[in-house]
Amino acid sequence: METVLRAASMYLLLMVVIKIAGRRTLLEMTSFDLILLLIISEATQQALLGDDFSVTGASLTIITLIVLDILFGNLKSRFPRVEQLIDGGSLILVEDGKLLKGRAKKAGVDEGDIMLSARSTQGLERLDQIKFAILEKNGKISIIPRE
Incomplete structure (x- = not known):
């Protein structure tokens, strides 16, 4: 259960941070942005797995992240306000x-x-x-x- 909670909390944290950073950050990456992304991914990996380096722990983390992504996708398709909140508009x-x-x-x-x-x-x-x-x-x- 701890693995699921870690994965869910990191997913939500990264969604908020990326939303705050803005859309342009994701499209036009400089070398600094790439380095920052690599560091963030390493820190995220450590936070997701903690001390559990087992295949089971990694599998559970991956499944949790995919399920969350599917849930948010369904929420966005059903509720336009959720889509506007998450993705923004033109x-x-x-x-x-x-x-x-x-x-x-x-x-x-x-x-x-x-x-x-x-x-x-x-x-x-x-x-x-x-x-x-x-x-x-x-x-x-x-x-x-x-x-």
Whole structure:
């Protein structure tokens, strides 16, 4: 039972930490982010298994994490508010060529991030060429060019 509680608590803790860190953190990883992720995964592994390095303990931990993931997936599909709470929603960052600074700051995105996406996906060079820039749930910035 201790293994199940450890797995459940670490799952919930990581969900909260990743939610606080924001969507952009997950999509655009720097070398620092990768190192941090490796350290977090090692610390998580130690917290999940504790002193139990048995196959049974590891199997129980894995099963618990998968069951929790399935439960949260079902909750999100049944209750849109739960999905909004866990995954968030899309967020318009640029409207008619104007950066919405408050929203961008809240999302942890700057004009450079938006222009990088605009250049790489649409070949756009200036902010005024963008009709909408939308931060999607997965952290990707979608660009809709002006006609």
